[in-house]
Amino acid sequence: MIVKFKKIILVGAVAIACLSQPILAADKIKIGVISILEGAFASLGQDGVRGAELAFKEAGGKVAGMDVEIIVMSSDASPDSAVNAARKLIDHDNVDIIIGPLSGSEGIALRDLSKGNKGVTFVNGSSAAQDATFREGSDNFFRFGGDGAQWMAGVGTYAFEELGYKKVAVVAEDYSFPYTQVLGFMSEYCAAGGRVPKKFWTPIGTKDYSSVVYSIPDDVDAIFVALGGADAVNFLTQYDQAGGDKPIIGGTITIDQSILDSKGPFKKLLIGAPAGTPTVSDYEGKEWKEFTASYLSNFPEGMTSPTIFAHHYYMAGKAVLLGLEQVDGDLSNQHKALRASLNNLEFVTPTGGTMRLDENRNGIIDNFVTEVYEREDGSLGNRVLKLVSNVNQTMGQDPTAFRAIGAVSRENPSCP
Amino acid sequence: MSRTLLLIVVILIILPAFISDFWLNQILTRSIILGIAALSLTFLTTYLGVVSFAQITLAGVAGYTIAYFSPNTTGLGIELPWLFAVALALLFSTLAGAFVGAIAKKSVGIYSIMITLAISMAFFYFTRQNYSIFNGWTGFSGITAPVAFGVSLEDSLVFYYATLLSATAAGYLVVKFTSSPLGLAVQGVKDAARRVRAIGIPTTPVIIAAYAFSGFIAGMSGVLNVWQQERISSFSVGLGPTIDLLIIAVIGGMRHPLGAFIGAITYVLIDTFVIDLFSRDRFNMIIGLVLLFIVMAAPQGILGSFLSAQKRIRKYDNNAIKRKIKNDCEI
Known part of the structure; x- marks a missing residue:
């Protein structure tokens, strides 16, 4: 029996040894895509993958005369899983470039990983934590998009100057992405003269907001709500039931179409609510219509229009494609030529702006301020109030002064 | 079995010569680390007869201790020499194990599951919301394995x-522990707690000792895990890893320490490669079906089925042989 067992193990060892031989293939660019394909974000993560694939499909699956092979890995929104997915893509699949990840803390984890893997170029998907590029950036980690603060550009000024809100309370989820969103809102709003006397940080998945609802100060003019999905619905419902009537200001993922389509009397609170976002699904711009048409024809099973995730993964894919074309697929010397070309790349985004990077390899973007309005049939939609162009990572402020604010946290920034 | 074990160890020692870095790092090393954590669970299940959901928490206590007392990129914590950090990590995980045992001492079956699950979820939410020690949602990153005795x-x-x-x-520790007088008392508590009390052995310290011992084993895996991942966050001690550990223990088999490791490697292989073999939109369903199949086809776990087949x-x-002898004799 022992002999048999030995045999089994030997066969297993040989099989493992065979499996582990790297498959060498010339004239092929391997691109890994990391997105969240499990759990609550799965359908959004899938849309991210569609975006990345769309960029290469539009180019006929070839770049600089070479075939493109896309290998998709899933993470589950945790930094650990994103790192595991990236390690598998790098060590096992031998990819040249990684596009992704989707969410904030994952982005910081991959930035850290990229520092030890200089032979791979990382292009961020839709992760929007400020520190992925702003502090301790890595020279092979690029973000062709904004961070959560840039996505709020224009909202603070609009709330203070146009809507006349002098004091605002903040209700937001307790992790890195909402911190960055609150920073984006407050840096403008406080500079314009507004005050934020109280901030409420709630854990993701909170069901009972009553303690928050009843602690909102009476003298604030509005509430800035940076909650996502079910959290936003729960908070708004409970606030409405408690008789709350302060106007709402929304974060990037607070007021999406799914919330506007949900049922409930809380929706009347939202009419007129401004929000900041880099992606408006029914934007009327020419480039956006073309992008939507291309998306719909390539992915008939996809969403009715591209989401913010498809939009950002598409821009990442587009940047990789253009960068590789420019250097004619030259990946020698640890991608030196490709990195130089990505740093200087300029291209037209689906929203009609010009994407380019700053010295931290972070995108300079165009951002929308939107407003919820009531359509003729009584349903609610988002419409564009204004387009803020050329938003950089310091929100147009002096870089040293902006950096001096320090890393975002619950207490930072503050203007009570 | 001991010859087989020796053979397996020898194979594992020479295996790195034949495999790539990815297989070494992401498959073998990761499996063994998960296996140690699963071992702490199978130990409790087999010898004390309780299912503990708190093993990932105990590993997390050790992991966070290492992170807090090692150089990291968060600016939190105190830097200590690595040997002290490891000693503290194992001490804390052992104490945490004893603490869990003290709370769960009276419960078995579904009640022990509920209590340990409650403890682990409380710890998870605490790490997620505490910023002064655990750095909340983001946790610690940039932790590197130390240089020990001249080798990195x-x-x-x-x-x-x-x-x-x-x-x-x-x-080795698990095998030795279970054959020690204390280990025998643990098994006695599982089989007939009343009789153990009747012969004058108080059961509470025995149960707490078993939990503390499992905390020590889990702590070993927690230390190694942080060094391998170079990071730890609230996600590392959440419900997902907790359930993964139970799956590993069940598919490997609970009877023998080796089962935990067989379960771990099976789980890691499935988790890593199913997405390549099947449609990426449905890969979790495939993983679920494979695990379901293993559980149904091998209720004793993979190792258990192998052993019973061998028997x-x-x-x-x-x-x-008996028949042959009989036939020969008759002729």
């Missing part, structure tokens, strides 16, 4: 051997 544990080969050595030590074959062999 960051080197994947060195780290693999260190992990293998730890796993062997953990397995059956041996029985068959013996019968055949």
Whole structure:
């Protein structure tokens, strides 16, 4: 029996040894895509993958005369899983470039990983934590998009100057992405003269907001709500039931179409609510219509229009494609030529702006301020109030002064 | 079995010569680390008869201790020499184990599951919302394995051997513990707690000792895990890893320490490669079906089924020999 067992193990060892031989293939660019394909974000993560694939499909699956092979890995929104997915893509699949990840803390984890893997170029998907590029950036980690603060550009000024809100309370989820969103809102709003006397940080998945609802100060003019999905619905419902009537200001993922389509009397609170976002699904711009048409024809099973995730993964894919074309697929010397070309790349985004990077390899973007309005049939939609162009990572402020604010946290920034 | 074990260890020692870095790091080393954590669970289940959901928490206590007392990129914590950090990590995880045992001492079956699950979820939410020690949602990153006795544990080969050595030590400790007087008392508590009390052995310290011991083993895996991942966050101690550990223990088999490691490697292989073999939109369903199949086809776990098959074959062999002897004699 022992002999048999030995045999089994030997066969297993040989099989493992065979499996582990790297498959060498010339004239092929391997691109890994990391997105969240499990759990609550799965359908959004899938849309991210569609975006990345769309960029290469539009180019006929070839770049600089070479075939493109896309290998998709899933993470589950945790930094650990994103790192595991990236390690598998790098060590096992031998990819040249990684596009992704989707969410904030994952982005910081991959930035850290990229520092030890200089032979791979990382292009961020839709992760929007400020520190992925702003502090301790890595020279092979690029973000062709904004961070959560840039996505709020224009909202603070609009709330203070146009809507006349002098004091605002903040209700937001307790992790890195909402911190960055609150920073984006407050840096403008406080500079314009507004005050934020109280901030409420709630854990993701909170069901009972009553303690928050009843602690909102009476003298604030509005509430800035940076909650996502079910959290936003729960908070708004409970606030409405408690008789709350302060106007709402929304974060990037607070007021999406799914919330506007949900049922409930809380929706009347939202009419007129401004929000900041880099992606408006029914934007009327020419480039956006073309992008939507291309998306719909390539992915008939996809969403009715591209989401913010498809939009950002598409821009990442587009940047990789253009960068590789420019250097004619030259990946020698640890991608030196490709990195130089990505740093200087300029291209037209689906929203009609010009994407380019700053010295931290972070995108300079165009951002929308939107407003919820009531359509003729009584349903609610988002419409564009204004387009803020050329938003950089310091929100147009002096870089040293902006950096001096320090890393975002619950207490930072503050203007009570 | 002991010859087989020796053979497996020898194979594991020479295996790195044949496999790539990815297989070494992401498959073998990761499996062994998960296996040690699963071992702490199978130990409790087999010898004390309770299912504990708190093992990932205990590993997390050790992991966070290492992170807090090692150089990291968050600006939190105090830097200590690595040996002190490891000693503290194992001490804290052992104490945490004793603490869990003290709370769960009276419960078995579904009640022990509920209590340990409650403890682990409380710890999870605490790490997620505490910023002064655990750095909340983001946790610690940039932790590197130390240079120990002149060799850097960051080197994947060195780290693999260190992990293998730890796993062997953990397995050895479990075997020794279970045959010690205290270990026998633990099994006595499982089989007939009243009788154990009747002969004058108080059961509470015995139960707490068993939990503390499992905390020590889980702590070993927690230390190695932080060094391998170079990070730890609230996600590392959440419900997902907790359930993964139970799956590993169940598919491997609970009876023998080796089962935990067989379960771990099976789980890691499925988790890593199913997405390549099947549609990426449905890969979690495939993983679920495979695990379901293993549980249904091998209720004793993979190792358990292997052993019972071995026994059956041996029985068959013996019968055949007996028949042959009988036939020969008759002729």
